[in-house]
Amino acid sequence: MHRSPPRSLVLGLMAALVLSGTGGSATAEPTISYLDDRRPVHDRVERLLARMSLDEKIGQMTQPERQNVTSEDITRYRLGSLLSGGGSVPTPNTPESWADMYDGFQRAALAAPLRIPLIYGVDAVHGHNNVVGATIFPHNIGLGATRDPELVRRIGAATAEEVSGTGVDWNFAPCLCVARNDRWGRTYESFGEIPELPSQMSTVVTGLQGRRLGGPASVLATAKHYVGDGGTTGGKDQGDTQLSEAELRKIHLPPFQAAIRRGAGSVMITYSSWNGVKVHGHDHLINGVLKRELGFSGFVISDYNGIDQIDGQPGFTPAEVRTAINAGIDMVMVPSEWRRFIETLKAEVEAGRVPMARIDDANRRILTKKVELGLFERPLTDRRYLRTVGSAQHRALAREAVAESQVLLKNQRNVLPLDRGNGKIFVAGKNADDIGNQSGGWTITWQGSSGPITPGTTILEGIEQTAGKSGTVTYSRDGSGIDGSYEAAVAVVGETPYAEFFGDRPGAMGLDAEDLATIERLRASGVPVIVVLVSGRPLDISAELPKWNALLASWLPGTEGRGVADVLFGIRKPTGKLPVTWMNSVSQQPINRGDGQDPLFPFGYGLTYRR
Numbered sequence: 001m002h003r004s005p006p007r008s009l010v011l012g013l014m015a016a017l018v019l020s021g022t023g024g025s026a027t028a029e030p031t032i033s034y035l036d037d038r039r040p041v042h043d044r045v046e047r048l049l050a051r052m053s054l055d056e057k058i059g060q061m062t063q064p065e066r067q068n069v070t071s072e073d074i075t076r077y078r079l080g081s082l083l084s085g086g087g088s089v090p091t092p093n094t095p096e097s098w099a100d101m102y103d104g105f106q107r108a109a110l111a112a113p114l115r116i117p118l119i120y121g122v123d124a125v126h127g128h129n130n131v132v133g134a135t136i137f138p139h140n141i142g143l144g145a146t147r148d149p150e151l152v153r154r155i156g157a158a159t160a161e162e163v164s165g166t167g168v169d170w171n172f173a174p175c176l177c178v179a180r181n182d183r184w185g186r187t188y189e190s191f192g193e194i195p196e197l198p199s200q201m202s203t204v205v206t207g208l209q210g211r212r213l214g215g216p217a218s219v220l221a222t223a224k225h226y227v228g229d230g231g232t233t234g235g236k237d238q239g240d241t242q243l244s245e246a247e248l249r250k251i252h253l254p255p256f257q258a259a260i261r262r263g264a265g266s267v268m269i270t271y272s273s274w275n276g277v278k279v280h281g282h283d284h285l286i287n288g289v290l291k292r293e294l295g296f297s298g299f300v301i302s303d304y305n306g307i308d309q310i311d312g313q314p315g316f317t318p319a320e321v322r323t324a325i326n327a328g329i330d331m332v333m334v335p336s337e338w339r340r341f342i343e344t345l346k347a348e349v350e351a352g353r354v355p356m357a358r359i360d361d362a363n364r365r366i367l368t369k370k371v372e373l374g375l376f377e378r379p380l381t382d383r384r385y386l387r388t389v390g391s392a393q394h395r396a397l398a399r400e401a402v403a404e405s406q407v408l409l410k411n412q413r414n415v416l417p418l419d420r421g422n423g424k425i426f427v428a429g430k431n432a433d434d435i436g437n438q439s440g441g442w443t444i445t446w447q448g449s450s451g452p453i454t455p456g457t458t459i460l461e462g463i464e465q466t467a468g469k470s471g472t473v474t475y476s477r478d479g480s481g482i483d484g485s486y487e488a489a490v491a492v493v494g495e496t497p498y499a500e501f502f503g504d505r506p507g508a509m510g511l512d513a514e515d516l517a518t519i520e521r522l523r524a525s526g527v528p529v530i531v532v533l534v535s536g537r538p539l540d541i542s543a544e545l546p547k548w549n550a551l552l553a554s555w556l557p558g559t560e561g562r563g564v565a566d567v568l569f570g571i572r573k574p575t576g577k578l579p580v581t582w583m584n585s586v587s588q589q590p591i592n593r594g595d596g597q598d599p600l601f602p603f604g605y606g607l608t609y610r611r
């Protein structure tokens with residue numbers, strides 16, 4: 001009696017036919033191949049890897065910027081990933097348009113013979129900040145002031161929902177940098193100046209990814225920038241971190257250990273150097289410490305054109321490509337020169353200067369995360385999450401985070417909280433009525449910008465909404481029109497948006513002339529002056545502070561400015577604690593807890609209301 005051939009043989013033959021391109025449609029795909037989600041992840045990855053050509057493997061290791069590829073390129077070059085750089089958005093910049101863009105690119109990837117889904121990365125570092133209408137949460141320095149890891153996990157989860165609604169499945173966040181010098185333009189991307197704070201706040205990884213990858217609205221997290229980006233001499237962005245290995249490990253490594261324990265799926269390498277050697281080419285730090293010693297099993301991505309910096313010359317060379325890949329970088333963020341990168345890496349492999357084993361290891365790492373994320377089963381946008389983008393629930397969470405992040409540094413004669421009753425309040429300052437200024441960098445565009453750049457509530461609007469019907473709120477940006485009839489004057493001042501090296505402040509770190517003039521105008525009226533400082537870091541204000549009746553560090557609160565008013569009016573007591581030491585003078589930089597210097601306000605300082 002003929003026994004029907006075993007199911008496995010039939011399915012295997014079908015798989016061979018399909019995968020040889022002569023078989024039925026994808027939907028007829030047998031369940032025995034790497035597409036069978038009942039199989040263990042490792043098994044699926046090995047089966048897929050065994051079918052891949054060198055071109056397909058190198059395609060998985062290449063990440064162009066979306067503006068520099070066509071759908072045909074994605075299919076033809078077997079590209080495995082794309083990114084949106086800061087502000088690289090579809091037109092119109094709406095959540096639906098993002099989802100359509102993502103699905104278009106994904107379909108192009110699935111059109112290649114092996115149908116390997118691409119993974120798409122964005123910087124959603126304080127909400128899905130490239131997208132107009134998304135909820136913009138406080139930047140990390142404010143979240144560090146909350147000392148609330150569970151809140152930060154919730155923010156990660158909310159961000160993952162908004163990101164998922166637009167199709168995107170990979171977030172280049174969190175930055176787990178330990179900011180040691182406030183001159184650094186990325187200080188606001190740090191949760192704080194001691195490793196314990198970013199380590200505690202690595203809960204955002206769990207928020208983004210879920211307790212395991214692949215759940216609903218699970219987005220791959222990125223622990224960045226490995227390692228020592230916040231410790232450069234002079235706070236120079238992309239500069240040199242001159243520390244012993246013991247100091248580097250003590251100060252800058254713990255947050256990455258915490259993120260790895262939480263299962264962070266990717267790590268991004270820092271542009272900076274360690275004792276003069278660019279980390280993008282550092283075998284000991286990447287292969288040795290990160291992968292072997294810490295056991296990191298996810299994949300490592302370079303920063304944007306990061307491998308170009310290894311030799312200190314513009315552009316990348318074959319030597320830089322092989323150095324970076326052999327040092328342990330698995331995927332290269334090569335926004336425009338991606339064709340030349342593919343050719344170069346292929347030549348290095350064929351010449352035997354990059355072992356095939358290294359290429360296979362990189363692919364195993366990348367494909368494992370794609371399988372774990374469920375991209376093979378659910379490659380297209382889950383549009384159920386579109387409705388979460390900028391939702392009332394997420395904005396309420398952001399408002400809660402804003403309130404918790406406020407740090408009260410001075411409150412002379414308890415001028416705060418403000419009276420919600422029939423008080424007359426005067427509001428002034430360039431940051432009072434400006435969503436762009438209160439959100440900071442990485443908002444809609446890479447650098448961010450002043451003005452009504454996205455829907456939200458300005459700090460002024462928050463004050464007006466809270467003051468109550470019988471209260472009177474008068475606003476004048478420069479303070480003109482104030483007189484002695486007001487109970488109090490609120491000056492919302494500080495920095496305007498910047499990102500990365502554009503925010504480095506090698507010189508003075510005080511308030512600008514406009515802010516000083518505005519505050520002086522208010523003071524001249526004799527009305528108590530409450531300064532609300534919207535900035536990405538401590539500023540040099542000690543000479544001015546005695547003239548102020550109160551000071552509230554508001555950091556970069558994002559779209560939900562009402563959270564600031566919640567604290568100003570005592571609806572929420574201030575509970576924030578400084579995540580960074582506040583200098584007495586710019587000459588003290590870098591100034592950190594325990595360094596023996598005398599700060600204006602120490603790390604951990606923060607007042608509250610007596611009543």
Ligand code: GLC
Binds near residue numbers: 086123303
């Ligand atoms: C930037 C940043 C990095 C970001 C990447 C992609 O230059 O250094 O934090 O994730 O490029 O935008």
